[in-house]
Amino acid sequence: MAKYETKFKYALVKRCLVNGSSAVAVGKEFGVDDGTVRRWVQSYRHHGFKGLSKKYEHYSSEFKLSVLRRMKKDRLSYREVEAMFNLRGHGTVSRWERLYHEGGLDTLKAKPKGRPKMMKPSPPATPPKAKADDTRTREQLLDEIDYLRAEVDYLKKRKGLGSGTESDCAKKARLVRDLRQHHKLSTLLKIAGLARSTFYYQVNVLEAPDRYAALKSRIRKIYNRHKGRYGYRRVTDALRRAGEMVNHKVVQRLMQALRLKSLVRPKKYRSYRGPGHVSVANLLQRQFQAKAFGEKWVTDVTEFNVGGEKLYLSPIMDLYNGEIVTYQMSRTAHFSLVDDMLKKAIGKLPDKRRPILHSDQGWQYQMHVYRRTLAEHGITQSMSRRGNCLDNAAMESFFGTLKSECFYLKRFTSIDQLQKELREYIRYYNHYRIKSKLKGLSPVQYRTQPSRP
Missing domain, CATH: 1.10.10 (Arc Repressor Mutant, subunit A)
Structure with a gap:
């Protein structure tokens, strides 16, 4: 296991707590497992700088038992209880728990380290047998030296080759082809474990023009x-x-x-503030398809963090084509964020359309003003069940795509820069980003295509 200096740990913790970087991003940047970074952050929150320094301590069986009881009582995770009690070894508590279930309190007692006091005398070592006289000829010795040199060169070159999509035979053939000017072909083929016919076939493939x-x-x-x-x-x-x-x-x-990969994701704004006085049925029932534009809408709020400053985005998506109908951004999560967004969306509502508007149970969507505005315009309100993010999966999916394709790809230095990039991305998402389920069209292209007879 790698050893890390206390200053290094503190620098990574500072990145997370002060700069607002995620544990995944920090871990990826510095080559540290994100779980380890989270553990350092939790230790620092509980114990400060002391929680990051090296610690050597033996624990009594009574202390171990109290840790296990506290974990069970407060329903803490292994990582949380390790941070709370400043336990450094990853997996320490899980090991104590396993030992306790296997043999009770006695198994938690520390075992003495080192060898037992009484050691049996080891038998005298037998002297090595004398080697037989080396009868190899000079030519055989030279051949052996040539073989060893070829083997060293082959292994060096193979180590520097790295991983790729080539088959093992193709890699070996390429190595042998590159080294055959310096070593015998028969020797190289023997080292690579490659048949002569296979080698020539792979060389022909390598030297053929690329049809793609x-x-x-x-x-x-x-x-x-x-x-x-x-x-x-x-x-x-x-x-x-x-x-x-x-x-x-x-x-x-x-x-x-070509090593071209679609860039991926790591999510945290919580709008839920306990059970409210409003009870609204889940009318959407995870039916995320619509037959026409303006029939079903979904909405939610997500949070961004740039250098400790926050930005909140509240969009409305139409489930007919996944288009972002409208959106509002704000540096504070006040009700005006959702209220202004709703008014803009109503202004874009097609004539005679009265959609269902689905959201989670966030406090904004339980406000009397919000619900009255919906009723005045004939919009039917629908809410997810508590703790069921999948009830609003379409909106969650958009947020995941937005963050992985826009937010996580750049280092933003200001909220203004982020706002500009988000506006550009949402326009790109609506007008140019094609979707397989829309038959290779973007949301706007799908909505504006000529209707088929």
């Missing part, structure tokens, strides 16, 4: 145009819309060879 060169170039252009947000499915849809009939598995394989 033009397609790879087009894939890379699409990937770069969308700033790494497209995976192989959307890249395939984009190619097909451009007239290139290609199988999605081919695109997936080529993107792997």
